[in-house]
Amino acid sequence: MALLEIEDLHVCYGRVEVLHGISLQVDEGEIVTLLGANGAGKSTTLMSISRLVNAKSGTIRFDGKDLGKYQSHEVVGLGIAQSPEGRRVFGTMTVEENLRLGAFLVNNEAQKESTLRWIFELFPRLEERREQLAGTLSGGEQQMLAMGRALMAQPRLLLLDEPSLGLAPLLVKSIFQTIRRISENGVTVLLVEQNARAALKLANRGYVLEVGNVVMQDTAQALLANPSVREAYLGG
Amino acid sequence: MEFFVQQLLNGLAVGGIYALVALGYTMVYGVLKLINFAHGDLFAVGAYLGLTLLVSCHLAQMLPPFAAVLLVFVLVALMVALIGYLLERVAYRPLRSAGRLSAVVSALGASIFFENALMLIYGARVFVYPDFLRPDFTVTIMGFSIPGMRLLVIVVSIVLMVALQVFMLHTRVGAAIRAVAIDQGAARLMGINVNRIISLVFLIGPGLGGAAGILVGIYYGQIDFLMGWSYGLKAFTAAILGGIGNIPGAMVGGLLLGVVEAMASAYFAVAWKDAVAFFVLILILIVRPTGLLGERTADKL
Ligand SMILES: Nc1ncnc2c1ncn2[C@@H]1O[C@H](COP(=O)(O)OP(=O)(O)OP(=O)(O)O)[C@@H](O)[C@H]1O
Ligand SMILES: [Mg+2]
Numbered sequence A: 001m002a003l004l005e006i007e008d009l010h011v012c013y014g015r016v017e018v019l020h021g022i023s024l025q026v027d028e029g030e031i032v033t034l035l036g037a038n039g040a041g042k043s044t045t046l047m048s049i050s051r052l053v054n055a056k057s058g059t060i061r062f063d064g065k066d067l068g069k070y071q072s073h074e075v076v077g078l079g080i081a082q083s084p085e086g087r088r089v090f091g092t093m094t095v096e097e098n099l100r101l102g103a104f105l106v107n108n109e110a111q112k113e114s115t116l117r118w119i120f121e122l123f124p125r126l127e128e129r130r131e132q133l134a135g136t137l138s139g140g141e142q143q144m145l146a147m148g149r150a151l152m153a154q155p156r157l158l159l160l161d162e163p164s165l166g167l168a169p170l171l172v173k174s175i176f177q178t179i180r181r182i183s184e185n186g187v188t189v190l191l192v193e194q195n196a197r198a199a200l201k202l203a204n205r206g207y208v209l210e211v212g213n214v215v216m217q218d219t220a221q222a223l224l225a226n227p228s229v230r231e232a233y234l235g236g
Numbered sequence B: 001m002e003f004f005v006q007q008l009l010n011g012l013a014v015g016g017i018y019a020l021v022a023l024g025y026t027m028v029y030g031v032l033k034l035i036n037f038a039h040g041d042l043f044a045v046g047a048y049l050g051l052t053l054l055v056s057c058h059l060a061q062m063l064p065p066f067a068a069v070l071l072v073f074v075l076v077a078l079m080v081a082l083i084g085y086l087l088e089r090v091a092y093r094p095l096r097s098a099g100r101l102s103a104v105v106s107a108l109g110a111s112i113f114f115e116n117a118l119m120l121i122y123g124a125r126v127f128v129y130p131d132f133l134r135p136d137f138t139v140t141i142m143g144f145s146i147p148g149m150r151l152l153v154i155v156v157s158i159v160l161m162v163a164l165q166v167f168m169l170h171t172r173v174g175a176a177i178r179a180v181a182i183d184q185g186a187a188r189l190m191g192i193n194v195n196r197i198i199s200l201v202f203l204i205g206p207g208l209g210g211a212a213g214i215l216v217g218i219y220y221g222q223i224d225f226l227m228g229w230s231y232g233l234k235a236f237t238a239a240i241l242g243g244i245g246n247i248p249g250a251m252v253g254g255l256l257l258g259v260v261e262a263m264a265s266a267y268f269a270v271a272w273k274d275a276v277a278f279f280v281l282i283l284i285l286i287v288r289p290t291g292l293l294g295e296r297t298a299d300k301l
Helices: A042-049 A072-078 A095-102 A109-122 A124-128 A139-151 A169-184 A196-202 A220-225 A227-233 B002-032 B039-055 B065-095 B100-122 B148-170 B172-182 B184-189 B194-220 B227-242 B247-267 B270-287
Strands: A004-013 A016-026 A031-036 A057-062 A080-083 A157-161 A188-193 A205-210 A213-219 B138-141 B144-147
Touching (some): A016 A031, A016 A213, A031 A042, A031 A169, A031 A196, A042 A057, A042 A080, A072 B184, A080 A139, A095 A109, A095 A139, A109 A124, A109 A169, A124 A139, A139 A157, A169 A196, A188 A196, A205 A220, A213 A220, B002 B039, B002 B144, B002 B148, B002 B172, B002 B194, B002 B227, B002 B247, B039 B100, B065 B100, B065 B194, B100 B227, B144 B148, B148 B172, B148 B194, B148 B247, B172 B184, B184 B194
Parallel strands (some): A031 A188, A031 A205, A080 A157, A157 A188
Antiparallel strands (some): A004 A016, A004 A057, A205 A213, B138 B144
């Protein structure tokens, strides 16, 4: 059984349908990437999993549980955390306060502290800036904070929405390395990316979304070699 | 000098009351971006409930004055908090996904409801708070003799404000309230139950407002069913003055407004105190459109 299983998911904003019945699976321990052009529906898919957007029909199952029966805060409790598009850190709060909010549902103080230490290992920059207001961090630092904050929930499944957006190439490389380390720590990752080449090099498998439909799915290697993927997403 | 200090303290006492009420406006605005127009009336309900408990329930006869006042404080704060909670469930939550204007209309309706309920239950006359409750001691500080009651109101309001700040800044739930005010969606991604937080804000704000209602009863010795409107407007002004949505802002705004009013009455003319207060508001908003401590404009109701 897959850890995450989406079946025939339809989502509407108002009367406009933006996901026309997509299906995808993520197995425990995998890194799966979701590729697609602007407006394809990638963020909508992640927001549906986190239950910030309601599905019109279809099912999302996590660890066998129908997420349609849960509210957004309960989904976090089940083990799904998201680092959303645009980072959305709490700008007038400190780095540490942001991180601790990520662990809002974690009751075990010792676990909280050890996760915090792990996150400071992954992102030493965050430890240096512990007391700084999140809104005054650079874009790259905010991205680290958004990822660290999601990890504080000790998720089994981590949803990452465009973690490399707007970052300098060197930092992109380091963010992707960090995602690998997170994955090696046993966290399953669903990664939405514009940076298709880097994402496919990192991922086990990938899905390609086009205007609300999954048009391709394969192993990352096969997608990297696929001519139409190369043309559309890898710059030829 | 004596006169100035007394006026200053009077201003701080009244300002403390404004601040307590202003906190309710600002906290609700923070999480819902809604002006709870019924908040002033909840404060009036607090004043009346306090009176009922003290007079009709003979609490004042059964207990020493200090204990009676303390008990009434706690009971009224709890009851008004509960009313605030119910108000949100009944008047605001069902309209959450409707337009902002619907919620504003609902808020105005709730305000009229509470005003009329008070008038129907108690009658449209002025009520006098039992005056044996008024502390009749004076304290001498640096050569100034300060009426105990003035001191009491200042101390109570400051203690409540400090307690709120400690809660907001140093607890996990306080952080969650701040997070919801900043970005509801992101707060939900943290596993925060936003509805629970909104309910909590509707317990805290009205609870503080109810306590302020009793302070007014004790300080001025009388209450009337329209006090929710007059004080509500002042407290709302204080919240805007400090920057709506900003908690320390409401505190500073309330205290400042109280002091400005007191000074205006003392050195100018009592009849002009409201005009002076609003003049100050307008002046500050011209210089700082976001209020003293606010970051955003209150562009929406
Ligand atoms: N809140 C909303 N209300 C109405 N339409 C929306 C809303 N959010 C997204 N959409 C629309 O849904 C479609 C899918 O948007 P989505 O954000 O999921 O795309 P995306 O694949 O994440 O794009 P990008 O790469 O630009 O982030 C777009 O056409 C978008 O305009
Ligand atoms: Mg997107």
